[in-house]
Amino acid sequence: MTYAIAEAAHRSGLSIDTLRYYERIELIDPPARDSGGRRAYTDEDLAWLHFLTKLRTTGMPIKLMREYARLRHQGVASVGARKHILVRHREDVLARIEELRSCLQVLNYKIENYERISGSEQDRQEVPA
Known part of the structure; x- marks a missing residue:
């Protein structure tokens, strides 16, 4: 096709x-x-x-x-070099994922904090004076 x-x-x-x-x-x-x-x-x-x-x-x-594409044309002879590129890149990806997880924790903390503050304000508004 x-x-x-x-x-x-x-x-x-x-x-x-x-x-x-x-x-x-x-x-x-x-x-x-x-x-x-x-x-x-x-x-x-x-x-x-x-x-x-x-x-x-x-x-x-x-x-x-x-570089990976060029090596691909060499067939089996370049398997080791291609694997090395992917292994190295996987390490970079894993490090970025970890960095993003850390950023996500900060975002979650801030969101939860704002929800607590908003909830406290809402509780005060609903309580009769």
Whole structure:
């Protein structure tokens, strides 16, 4: 099954411009072309785009994504290097998750504090003078 660029963009959640940009910076391989010369993305292309989107969502820099993509072309010979990139990135993601948890605790504390204050004010307003 193949998909035109608009359908690939829709299915991947990326814009057409982003797909072209990823192709230009060699993050994705140029897709096959149909008989009219239009890009024809495969399910495998979409799976790769899905993976790239996850990397990007987790904050992996484009430069490191390009390195990973380059290594991917080397096949099994680059498995160790690709794993190393992902392990290192996982450490960064886990550190950011921990930082976000800490921030969430502060937010929860402030919200609960405001709820206590609001509840106290409401209680005072309901008590007859």
